[in-house]
Amino acid sequence: MKPAAFTYHRAHDVADAVALLTDLAAAGEDPKVIAGGQSLMPMMNFRLARPSALVDLGPLRRLPAMTAIRSDGDHLTLGALVTHHAVEKATLPEGFAVLSRAMRWVGHLPIRSRGTVAGSLVHGDATAEWCLLALLLDAVVVAEGPSGRREIPADELFHGFYATAVDLDEVVVEVRFTRPAPHAALCEFARRHGDFAVVDAAVALDLEGTAATGGRIVLGGVAPAPVRVPEAEAVLAAGGAAGDALWGAVADAAAAAVDPPDDATTTAAYRRRLTRTLVADACREASGGLR
Amino acid sequence: MTATELPGDGHATEPRAEGPRFDGHRGRWVGASIPRHEDPRLLTGRGRFVDDITLSGMLHAGFVRATVAHAQITGIDLTATRAVEGVVAAYDASDLALGDIVALLDRPAEEFTPTAMPILAKDKIRFVGEPLAIVVARDPYAVEDGIEAAVVEHTALDAIVDEETALRASTTVHDEAPDNVLLDVSMFDTPGVDEAFADADVTVEVTTRSGRQNALPLETRGVVVSWDARDDQLLVQTCTQVPHQVRTLVARCLDVPERTVRVTVPDMGGGFGQKCVVGREEVAVAAVAQRLHRPVKWIEDRREALTAGFLAREQTYRTRAAFDADGHITALDVDVVCDMGAYSCYPFTAGIEPLMASAEMPSVYRVPAYRVRGRALTSNKAPTAPYRGVSRPQYVVAIERVMERAARELGLDPVEVRRRNVITEFPYTGVNAVTYDPGTYRESLDLAEATIRDEGWYELRESTDRHIGIGFCCFSERTGYGSEAFAKRKMTVVPGFDLSEIRMDTTGAVVVTSGTMNHGQSHETTFAQIVADRLGIDTARVKLRQGDTERIAYGWGTFASRSVTIGGSAVALASQRLGELLCRIAAHLLETRPDNVALDGDGGVVQLDDPDRRLTYEDIADVAYLRSHLLPKDVEPALTATASFDVPGDGTFSNATHAVVVEADPGTGAIRILRYACVEDCGVVIHPKVVEGQCRGGIAQGIAGALFEEITYDAHGEPSAASFIDYLVPTATEIPDVSIAHLETPCAFTENGAKGAGEGGTIGAPAAVLNAVNDALRHTGVELDATPIHPRVVLDALEGGL
Amino acid sequence: MNDPHLLSLTVNGTEQEVVVEPRRTLADVLRHDLRLTGTHVGCEHGVCGACTVLLDDAPVRACLVFAVQAEGAEVRTVESLDAEGRLSDLQQAFSDHHGLQCGFCTPGFLMLAEGVLDEQPDASREEIREALSANLCRCTGYQTIVDAVHATACSRRQEIPS
Known part of the structure; x- marks a missing residue:
C-alpha cells in the first residue's frame, strides 16, 4: 500500500498554488491540491487516487488568513487551512457553536489535528460532518482560480459521489458560514466510534420560547451527496410546541422523504429507520433537551 | 472451591519426582504479577519486529495477486514488470519450480481428500488475492509499481462462495475433490440417539452460523530471508508461531537439506493462530533470496492481510437436542459444516475445524447419546487457519x-x-x-x-x-494438547511435546530455551518465574530464548493454549534437573552425602546438617567450568540440563x-x-x-x-x-x-x-x-x-x- | 518526474536531513531512513494508529503524512520518551497496568496518549477511553491501556485515580 509516484510542488501563497495547478495541467499533468491530506492520502496509499503531481498548501499555514477563525457579526469565516481540531477547541459565537460541538464526530484526534475544513468540503463525502454543516449554516466557499476569486454557496457545492463545484485549478481560500443557528445539533450513527457515519443528521431549529417556528434539516448517508429535507423542514415551519411529539413528526417526515441506497454496507430500510432516530435526536439536542 | 485471592495457597497434590528441589513449584515468584521482562524494550521502541530488520543490500518483495476468485490462468506476462524502474526480478510459478504445500491426514479417502497448495498459483486461480508471481525491487514502492505492470490473462470460472454453491458442485475448486468436500467424518453415533429423540419430552433444533473473520494480528505477516555463505544456510527471520514448521516446509519446498535453513523469530506483534500455519509467501521469498543471493524482505500490507491472509471461523451448525421434562439433555445430533476456503493449511489441514468441533461438541454437559457429522468444504475464498x-x-x-x-x-x-x-x-x-x-x-x-x-x-x-x-x-x-491427543486427529504431522535446555553460566545466571514462541503471552516473564522458583534465584537472572531453530532441536511453537502447560512444564523439569546437578557437585565439594544438601532458595546449595556450610551457584559454576578437575569423576563439565514434556492422554x-x-x-x-x-x-x-x-x-x-x-x-x-x-x-x-x-x-x-x-x-x-x-x-x-x-x-x- | 527532495526536519530534538522521493510517507522515513523503528506501521490508511507520532506537538498518523510535508517540522517519536534508560511516567504506567502484550500497537498508543494528556490534562477516564478509541489494539481489550493513561493523568495532576 504505497502510493504511485508523483511530483511535489510547494505553494508559497494562493496565487502560486493556482499558477502551479494551471501550469501543471497545461503540461499534461493531473495535479491535485493537498492540505491536511487526511482524505486524499488513504486513497493514494490504496492507489485509488493517483494524481501525477501534488501542490502542497502546507507552507500557506504561515499566512494568518489561512488559519484564522474570524467572527464578523452574523458570519463566521474559517481560513482554508483551519483544522477540525482548531474548530473543536475554539470558543465560537453562540450561533456557530454547533460547529465546535460537532467536531467530536470527525474521525479521531489525530485526524482532526491534521485534517482541514476546506479539505473535507472539497472531498465531498456524503456523510462528512462539514458537508452537512455547510448546508445547515449556509456556508459559502471562496475559491481562487486562474480567473480570480468566486464564491460558491453550499447548495451549489455538492455534485454527489465525491464531486464538488470546486474546479481542479481552484484553491479554496476560506469558508464563510452565513446563517447563525443558536439551536443546532448534529447527530450520527456509526457502528464503531469515529467511523464514517452510516447516517448523520444536522438540525437547526427556530425557536420562540418553547415553540418551534421553523428550521432546517440536513442528512448525510441517504443520497450521493448531503441533502436538505424540505418535507421535514415544512413540518417545522408549520410550527408547534417544541417537544417529542413535534420531533417525531419531523423525523417521520424526513424518513418518509428520503430515498436512501441499498448497498453492501446496509439496507435502505435501515438507513431510513436511522434517519428517523437521528433527526429526532438532533431536534431534541438542538432544542436544548426539550421533550 | 471458591474464588481465591491470588496467589492461592493450594497447588497440585500429585506427588512429584523425587529430587533435591527448591520448594516445589509455588515459591516466591509463581503467582506474583511481577513486572514483565518484555516491557522495557517494547515501551521504548527498542523491540525488534520483522519490518525493523534491515540488511545490507536488502531487496523488497511483493506479490502479483489474483483479482478474480476462480479462473484458469492462460498467461502471466512479467515483461513490463521487469522493465519498471527499480524492479530487480520477477518470477512466476514456472520460474521458481517449487514443491507444493501439502497437509495430510491419515484418514481413508472417503473421509479426507488431500489437496495441494502451490507456492505460486500454477494453472488455476482459487481466490481473490492468491499469489501468482513475486516481484523483487529496490524498495516497497517500486515493488508495487512492478506489480501494477504485470499482465495476467485468465478464463473466469463460476465462483464457489457458500455452502449451497459448494455442495451443488457445478464447478470444483480442486479436481481431486469433485464434491468440494475436503473432509467428511461421521463420529460417535453412540447407541440410543434415535431412541432418545423418540422419547424426548422436548426436542430443540438450532441452526447457528458464524461469519468469516480475520484473526488480525496488528503486525501483519512478514519475512526477511538472507543467504549466509559462511553458515551455508538460508536465514529466515519471520513472525511465526511455529518456527520449526517453517524450517521443515521451506526445506521441503526448496528441496534442500533442512540443515541449510535456519528460522529465527524476532519480536512478534500478535498471531492468534493466523501465524501458526506456514504461508506460501514465506517460502516464495526464501526461494528468491536463495536464487538472488541477496537479502529479501516481504511485509504483508493490510489490504493483503485482510483479503489474502488466512481467515477463519465461517461455520454452520445444525444442532438437534433431546431433553426430558426436567431439562436434562438426553441426546445430541449435530451437522457441522465449515467453509475452509481455497486450500488446506499446513500442518493442520482443512480438517482442523470440523474435527475439533466433532470431538468436543458436548462441551461441559453430560450428554448420554451423541452423533455428529463434520464436513470441511472448499470454496473460492481466502484459505483459513486456526484462530484463537x-x-x-x-x-x-x-x-x-x-x-x-x-x-x-x-x-x-x-x-x-x-x-x-x-x-x-x-x-x-x-x-x-x-x-x-x-x-x-x-x-x-x-x-x-x-x-x-x-x-x-x-x-x-x-x-x-x-x-x-x-x-x-x-x-x-x-x-x-499432547501428541496423544493430536494423534487422535490422525494428522500425519503430530504436534505435542516440547523441549527445553537450561544453562547456568559462571555468574550463576541462566539461559533457558523453549520450543514455544512468545508473541504477546509474556513467556519471557512467566517462564522466568517458573525457573526462578525451581532454582531459587531472582527472575532477573533468567533469560528465555525462543524462536531460533539452531538453539532448539525441535519445537512445536505456541498455539492451542499449550505454552505454559507443555513448554512451562519442560522448563520446570529442565530447571529441576539443573538443580539436581548443582546439588550433586555441591555435595562432592562439601564432602557430604548427596542427600544431605538442598537448594537453599537463595542462589545456593546448603548442607542440611550444618547450614553454615553453603556454596553459591557461582562457587559451583566456577568448578563446573573453570576448575573442572575438582568435579566428581562421574560428572561432566558444564552446568546444563535438558528436558522434554508431553501431556499424556x-x-x-x-x-x-x-x-x-x-x-x-x-x-x-x-x-x-x-x-x-x-x-x-x-x-x-x-x-x-x-x-x-x-x-x-x-x-x-x-x-x-x-x-x-x-x-x-x-x-x-x-x-x-x-x-x-x-x-x-x-x-x-x-x-x-x-x-x-x-x-x-x-x-x-x-x-x-x-x-x-x-x-x-x-x-x-x-x-x-x-x-x-x-x-x-x-x-x-x-x-x-x-x-x-x-x-x-x-x-x-x-x-x-x- | 518524481525527483528526490532534500528534506530537513527535527526528530526528537535532532535536526535531520534526508533525501526522499515525494511519495515516501513520514512513517517510512522515520523507520527506514532515520532507523527509528519504534514507530510501527499497521494499516497505511490511517485507521489503526500504530504509526502515531507527535508532529509539531499534535498527534498525527505518520502513514497519512508525506515526509515532504513535514519540512521544517518537529517530530517526536516513542524513542523520545525515556531518559537515560528510565521509563517515563506514562511508560511505567503501561508496564504497571499490563497495558501491553505483544507491544506492536504500544508506541502508537503512547504517543497518542501524550497528545491527549497534553490537550486534555483534566480528562476523565471515560474521556480518555473515547480519545484512545483512535487506535487499535488486538491483545489487551483496551481496559488496561485506559487504566494506564488514566493513572498517568491523575498522577500528573496529583490525584488518586478513582
Whole structure:
C-alpha cells in the first residue's frame, strides 16, 4: 500500500498554488491540491487516487488568513487551512457553536489535528460532518482560480459521489458560514466510534420560547451527496410546541422523504429507520433537551 | 472451591519426582504479577519486529495477486514488470519450480481428500488475492509499481462462495475433490440417539452460523530471508508461531537439506493462530533470496492481510437436542459444516475445524447419546487457519443456544437448565470418548450468576422498559494438547511435546530455551518465574530464548493454549534437573552425602546438617567450568540440563463462565454491553495480570466476532472488506471493562499445576453476548442464532420487522 | 518526474536531513531512513494508529503524512520518551497496568496518549477511553491501556485515580 509516484510542488501563497495547478495541467499533468491530506492520502496509499503531481498548501499555514477563525457579526469565516481540531477547541459565537460541538464526530484526534475544513468540503463525502454543516449554516466557499476569486454557496457545492463545484485549478481560500443557528445539533450513527457515519443528521431549529417556528434539516448517508429535507423542514415551519411529539413528526417526515441506497454496507430500510432516530435526536439536542 | 485471592495457597497434590528441589513449584515468584521482562524494550521502541530488520543490500518483495476468485490462468506476462524502474526480478510459478504445500491426514479417502497448495498459483486461480508471481525491487514502492505492470490473462470460472454453491458442485475448486468436500467424518453415533429423540419430552433444533473473520494480528505477516555463505544456510527471520514448521516446509519446498535453513523469530506483534500455519509467501521469498543471493524482505500490507491472509471461523451448525421434562439433555445430533476456503493449511489441514468441533461438541454437559457429522468444504475464498478458539467459539454458541432454547421450551431458567446438565464429577469420560480432568464448571456458573444477581441486574431488567438482556456461557477448553491427543486427529504431522535446555553460566545466571514462541503471552516473564522458583534465584537472572531453530532441536511453537502447560512444564523439569546437578557437585565439594544438601532458595546449595556450610551457584559454576578437575569423576563439565514434556492422554481442561448484560438501542439497534463478568479457572496462575490480560484480550476478540467483524463475499467471490473502513475491529469505546474472578483447580499432570489460558476469552464471549442479546429481545418472539449481530437485525426484531 | 527532495526536519530534538522521493510517507522515513523503528506501521490508511507520532506537538498518523510535508517540522517519536534508560511516567504506567502484550500497537498508543494528556490534562477516564478509541489494539481489550493513561493523568495532576 504505497502510493504511485508523483511530483511535489510547494505553494508559497494562493496565487502560486493556482499558477502551479494551471501550469501543471497545461503540461499534461493531473495535479491535485493537498492540505491536511487526511482524505486524499488513504486513497493514494490504496492507489485509488493517483494524481501525477501534488501542490502542497502546507507552507500557506504561515499566512494568518489561512488559519484564522474570524467572527464578523452574523458570519463566521474559517481560513482554508483551519483544522477540525482548531474548530473543536475554539470558543465560537453562540450561533456557530454547533460547529465546535460537532467536531467530536470527525474521525479521531489525530485526524482532526491534521485534517482541514476546506479539505473535507472539497472531498465531498456524503456523510462528512462539514458537508452537512455547510448546508445547515449556509456556508459559502471562496475559491481562487486562474480567473480570480468566486464564491460558491453550499447548495451549489455538492455534485454527489465525491464531486464538488470546486474546479481542479481552484484553491479554496476560506469558508464563510452565513446563517447563525443558536439551536443546532448534529447527530450520527456509526457502528464503531469515529467511523464514517452510516447516517448523520444536522438540525437547526427556530425557536420562540418553547415553540418551534421553523428550521432546517440536513442528512448525510441517504443520497450521493448531503441533502436538505424540505418535507421535514415544512413540518417545522408549520410550527408547534417544541417537544417529542413535534420531533417525531419531523423525523417521520424526513424518513418518509428520503430515498436512501441499498448497498453492501446496509439496507435502505435501515438507513431510513436511522434517519428517523437521528433527526429526532438532533431536534431534541438542538432544542436544548426539550421533550 | 471458591474464588481465591491470588496467589492461592493450594497447588497440585500429585506427588512429584523425587529430587533435591527448591520448594516445589509455588515459591516466591509463581503467582506474583511481577513486572514483565518484555516491557522495557517494547515501551521504548527498542523491540525488534520483522519490518525493523534491515540488511545490507536488502531487496523488497511483493506479490502479483489474483483479482478474480476462480479462473484458469492462460498467461502471466512479467515483461513490463521487469522493465519498471527499480524492479530487480520477477518470477512466476514456472520460474521458481517449487514443491507444493501439502497437509495430510491419515484418514481413508472417503473421509479426507488431500489437496495441494502451490507456492505460486500454477494453472488455476482459487481466490481473490492468491499469489501468482513475486516481484523483487529496490524498495516497497517500486515493488508495487512492478506489480501494477504485470499482465495476467485468465478464463473466469463460476465462483464457489457458500455452502449451497459448494455442495451443488457445478464447478470444483480442486479436481481431486469433485464434491468440494475436503473432509467428511461421521463420529460417535453412540447407541440410543434415535431412541432418545423418540422419547424426548422436548426436542430443540438450532441452526447457528458464524461469519468469516480475520484473526488480525496488528503486525501483519512478514519475512526477511538472507543467504549466509559462511553458515551455508538460508536465514529466515519471520513472525511465526511455529518456527520449526517453517524450517521443515521451506526445506521441503526448496528441496534442500533442512540443515541449510535456519528460522529465527524476532519480536512478534500478535498471531492468534493466523501465524501458526506456514504461508506460501514465506517460502516464495526464501526461494528468491536463495536464487538472488541477496537479502529479501516481504511485509504483508493490510489490504493483503485482510483479503489474502488466512481467515477463519465461517461455520454452520445444525444442532438437534433431546431433553426430558426436567431439562436434562438426553441426546445430541449435530451437522457441522465449515467453509475452509481455497486450500488446506499446513500442518493442520482443512480438517482442523470440523474435527475439533466433532470431538468436543458436548462441551461441559453430560450428554448420554451423541452423533455428529463434520464436513470441511472448499470454496473460492481466502484459505483459513486456526484462530484463537478453533471451532470452540462456534460449537459453544451452538450448545449454549440449545440450552437457552430448551429453557424457553421448558419454562425454566436458562442457568438452571445448565446447572442440571453440567459435569460435576471428575475425571469424567464423555460420550465423545474424551476424559475431562477436574474443573469448576458448576462453581463458575454459580459464581457468575451470583455476581450478576447480587449487583441487581435482574431487578433492573424486570423494572425497566429498556431493552436489557442477561446472557451466560459456560464452557471448558482443552489446553495442552499432547501428541496423544493430536494423534487422535490422525494428522500425519503430530504436534505435542516440547523441549527445553537450561544453562547456568559462571555468574550463576541462566539461559533457558523453549520450543514455544512468545508473541504477546509474556513467556519471557512467566517462564522466568517458573525457573526462578525451581532454582531459587531472582527472575532477573533468567533469560528465555525462543524462536531460533539452531538453539532448539525441535519445537512445536505456541498455539492451542499449550505454552505454559507443555513448554512451562519442560522448563520446570529442565530447571529441576539443573538443580539436581548443582546439588550433586555441591555435595562432592562439601564432602557430604548427596542427600544431605538442598537448594537453599537463595542462589545456593546448603548442607542440611550444618547450614553454615553453603556454596553459591557461582562457587559451583566456577568448578563446573573453570576448575573442572575438582568435579566428581562421574560428572561432566558444564552446568546444563535438558528436558522434554508431553501431556499424556486427553490434555487438561480450563473452564470459565461468562456473564453479560447488554442493552439494545431502540433507535438504532446498536448493542451496548453494560456489564461483563468472567469467572475462570486455568489451574495454578503463574502471573495473575498476564492471565487477566489473556482473558480480556480474548473476550475483546470474541465480542468482535459477536457484534462487529465479518468478511463476506459476493456471488463472484469478491471479498467485502479490504480495509479497516469495512472490517470493523472494535475500539476502546466498543469493548467494555471486564471483571475477572479466578477459581483454581490445579492440573494434576502438568509440572506447575497450570492449565492453558490463551483462548478461553474468545471462546466464551460470542455465546454469552448472543444469549444476552436474545434475552433483550425476549418480548419480540425473535431469536437470533448468527454472528456477527448487525444492529439492523436487532432493530428489525424490536420493531417486528421493518 | 518524481525527483528526490532534500528534506530537513527535527526528530526528537535532532535536526535531520534526508533525501526522499515525494511519495515516501513520514512513517517510512522515520523507520527506514532515520532507523527509528519504534514507530510501527499497521494499516497505511490511517485507521489503526500504530504509526502515531507527535508532529509539531499534535498527534498525527505518520502513514497519512508525506515526509515532504513535514519540512521544517518537529517530530517526536516513542524513542523520545525515556531518559537515560528510565521509563517515563506514562511508560511505567503501561508496564504497571499490563497495558501491553505483544507491544506492536504500544508506541502508537503512547504517543497518542501524550497528545491527549497534553490537550486534555483534566480528562476523565471515560474521556480518555473515547480519545484512545483512535487506535487499535488486538491483545489487551483496551481496559488496561485506559487504566494506564488514566493513572498517568491523575498522577500528573496529583490525584488518586478513582
